[in-house]
Amino acid sequence: MKLNIAVLPGDGIGPEIISVALDVTKAICDKFKHNLSFEYGICGADAIDKVGNPYPDETHELCMRSDAVLFGAVGHPRFDNDPSAKVRPEQGLLAMRKKLGLYANIRPVVTFETLIHKSPLRADLVKGADFMCIRELTGGLYFGRPQGRSEDGNVAYDTCVYSRDEVVRIVTLAYEYAMKRRKKLTIVDKANVLATSRLWREVSKEIAPKFPEVETEFMFVDNAAMRMIQWPTSFDVIVTENMFGDILTDEGSVITGSMGLLPSASIGTYTSVFEPIHGSWPQAAGQNIANPLATVLSAAMMFEYAFNLKDEASLIRGAVDASMNANVRTADIQIDGEKSFSTSEVGNWIVDFI
């Protein structure tokens, strides 16, 4: 098979972790005799510095030509807490989502037995948690218009908009994922307050009968935020709108204590983007200490979702498990008393294993 990939390392530790994920991708392509072609693009603060735009047109065209995008992370402290800066790395992220039509952000949340002690939750509660958050990524408050200020500057407004088609698309996708898993779908909204949420619920109730095997549960977002802490094992697939998803997926990402291991996929109309859920950790850039596993597991998601190559994805996941079992781990997840390995050492071990 021919795999045509765009590679966007981004900022901070992005280049180092992407380099490992790309090595793993190459090793898999060698082994399974796939024809890999890839091309680098710039984005984020790096692209602001170079061309004044966090998501330049050339990068967009590159992504449009590709079957999948392997993405590192963007962000730099000099933009922190300055939401008024004219050009910001996040704008590149939002532009990319909109222009590539990345409507579904998918984040598996999985507990790793050997990392449970890193979880902020009690081990007995979080043990066995294994769910998937599906966040709508191109609608809602993020992109609704009008957005802005009254003429005198004294009133600000944002608009949350959803169309029936947008809801049908994401909720159907969520049901399909639920069918492949434990067949339970939790649809999170605020239908007791919001008109958009009432549309979500109406549409969901129309779709539900097409998936009679799936148990559907509606839950208000405030309740979901509590339940995720109190009873994380009660979830299988969660689907929600953009802003609620931003909050809940981040909440979900910390409960397992394995942030450095969590990958994500953003499914799009034109192509799909695969990236770790953690940030660009600028303080660690260039030090060869960042955990590459979330990015490697994002590459596994790429093989599975973008190319439907499940054996390849399984082998990557198996290699990651093996590296953990062999205690070849970066410092953030290493067991007390054991020696920590560098980013590239972990990468090389996994490549050798493959």
Next chain:
Amino acid sequence: MKLNIAVLPGDGIGPEIISVALDVTKAICDKFKHNLSFEYGICGADAIDKVGNPYPDETHELCMRSDAVLFGAVGHPRFDNDPSAKVRPEQGLLAMRKKLGLYANIRPVVTFETLIHKSPLRADLVKGADFMCIRELTGGLYFGRPQGRSEDGNVAYDTCVYSRDEVVRIVTLAYEYAMKRRKKLTIVDKANVLATSRLWREVSKEIAPKFPEVETEFMFVDNAAMRMIQWPTSFDVIVTENMFGDILTDEGSVITGSMGLLPSASIGTYTSVFEPIHGSWPQAAGQNIANPLATVLSAAMMFEYAFNLKDEASLIRGAVDASMNANVRTADIQIDGEKSFSTSEVGNWIVDFI
């Protein structure tokens, strides 16, 4: 002093817990020689049944005449997951907030040493957590207009609106509370995406210099949702807009494991409302098993905030602590192996103590 109180028991366990809080209020007024006058009003599902309106005009007028409202809880399972029902108990809640101008919802989150094992978080993380969430309660997505559907029903929209004055009012209040506490204020927004959040940040930066002793921290809402689990002791006062506040205050309410002990105050233009943060727990209604402490502590907040009677508030809090130390507790917070007490037994113990 003359205390003029409206009492709204509401649904489920509301009447039982309010009865205890009212007994405690009477005991305090006896002891400190205050002249208490109170009057009952109906609200919630109870009021829907009786007059078809969850917040009837008579109840509103009663609240407007009062200096403080002691509120139980509203909600009944027959309205659950049916956001399309024409009249719903929550609508009464929202109407009350808007008509009484209850712009600031205040929720202290405190860990109780003896209840730490009930927390879903690891004891070492949550120990000592003691912060206050201040949620804007009459603006944002909850009340912004337009809200509704396109003519063909295929597009739904909500509007998030904030005016400068609304932000000034709540952020100033938050700084005042921070001054009375550990002098740290975390302002939570999504200023990298929302125009309303950028107004919040702009206004906050204008107000901050008036409180030079307070350390101001800006935090994105997704980050705050993580931090509350990972590092709850890092917060002192948190202030945020209505929808973010709905999610974060509920998240905050479960981390201590003492939901049954958490009171709240909603500060208004005309009067203020004091209520436990837990719900109406309809399954337990009439069984004399509900924990009355959150409501009793809400009465303490009433003495402090509505009447500026701090000694009275302290005595109530001391009596609650004493009841816990004497293990006179309801089942939800009782230590394993100790006998549990009923709602009224706990109430009587506290009244006797006072």
